[in-house]
Amino acid sequence: MKIGSIENPKILFFTPYYKQNRGNSTTAKRLVEGFKMWDVTVRVFAYEEDHWDADWEAYFNKADIYHALHLKRFATWFKQYPHLELRKPYILTTGGTDVNEDLKNNAAALLINSVADESCGITVFNDDGKNKIVEAYPALVDRIYVIAQSVYLPTHQGHSSEIQQITGYPKFLLPAGLRPIKDVFYLWDGLTKIRSRWPDLVFTIVGPVLDEEVYKEVKQREKENKWFQYIEEIPLEQMRELYWQADIVLNTSISEGQPSAILEAMSLGKLVAVRNNSGNASIIQDDETGLLFESPKQFHDKVSLLLQSEEKQVELMNKAQIYVNKYHSLEEEMNLYLQVYTHCLAKVYS
Known part of the structure; x- marks a missing residue:
């Protein structure tokens, strides 16, 4: 395939994590x-x-274009190799923390600018992300592209017995790495209150350990509360089966870029309830495709009403699935990235 003026270009894609x-x-x-x-x-x-x-250095020199995920993390890593130069066109894709949190720190913002300044394109997941970058670096406005995330949820090829089983009702699932910004116990009081009416309620967190203090708290609460369980990191291929078991999938993050887990759950027609931050609000229309909440009390009130109406549950699940299929397809996402790649390769190699 020819992109810009390059036939079958060689891409070097940088990401913080690929295995975890x-x-x-x-x-x-x-x-x-x-x-x-x-x-x-x-x-x-x-x-x-x-x-x-x-x-890797040989391929770095041979590649036609670079694409790096997460601005601050990439800039921090790249700084360790001063002999490397980004002489080829390169695209940057933001995550959530780099835009929502790192830009608040002057040192981090300067570090980000060290790689953003010469990029040929910067992609963000939503308009809020674009506005935050433009506010920090007005000169970059013409190279920022808004590309919503799509859903990629491969099917598990092993035995279903490998998947952790969740029993009870209602089953709340929170997919999140254990770190402070995910605020995994934000809804604890709200869930505890819901249990007074639905005593078989279970709350499950699944995700990698990224902070030892949060992990200690998770293990302590798991030990003290039979209705709460923690599942350590599992492969992406097993998440589909875990979503199917859940009744409501949660996001409690203080800030978000655009939550892949919530999009994945919606694509399977699952109910979702998410904290009202810019990333979550970019994909959830409150009381239409899911629930947005501002506080644990509001979460309790909205979810309690929802659990009493099977008709409303079906409505939200159907609308969520229709929304994701329409606006978050991989084909549409890649068509938009193709425009960025074409622009970058045509600009430099014309």
Whole structure:
């Protein structure tokens, strides 16, 4: 496939994580799957997991274009190799933390600008992300592209017995890495109150350990409360089966870029209830495709009403699935990325 003026370009894709099941790796795996539509050569370097060596450096010099995920993390890693120069066109894709949190820190903002300044395109998941970058770096406005995430949820090929079983009703599932910004116990009081009416309620968190203090709290609460359980990181391929078991999928993050897990759950027609932040609000229309809540009390009130109406549950599930299928398809996402790649390669190699 010819992109810009390059026939079958060679892409070097940088991501913080590719093996560990977290938001960045989900984004990376989805985009790599999308690149297959283009018939291009792509290699993935997970700079928080892999070791940079002569082989990678050779491909770095040979590649036609670079694509890096997460601005601050990439800038921090790249700074360790001062002999490397980004002489080829390169695209940056933001996550959530780099835009919502890192830009608040002057040192981090300067670090981000060190790689953003010479990029040929910066992609963000929603308008809020674009506005935050423009506010920090007004000169970058013409190179920012809004590309919503799509859903990539591969099917598990093993036995169903490998999947953790969840029993009870209602079953609340929170997919989240254990770190402070995910605020995994934000809804604890609200869930406890709901249990007074639905005593078989269960609350499950699934995700990798990213902060030891949060992990300690998780294990302590699991020990003290039979209705709460923690499932350590599982492969993306097993998440589909876990979603199917859940009655309501949650997001409690203080800030978000655009939550892959919520889109995945919606694509399967699951009920979702999410904290009202810019990333969540970019994909959830309150009381139409899911529930947005401002506080644990509001969560309790809205979910309690929802659990009493099977008709409303079916309505939200159907609308959520229709919305994701229409606005978050991999084909549409890759068509938009193709425009960015075409612009970057045409601009430099014309």
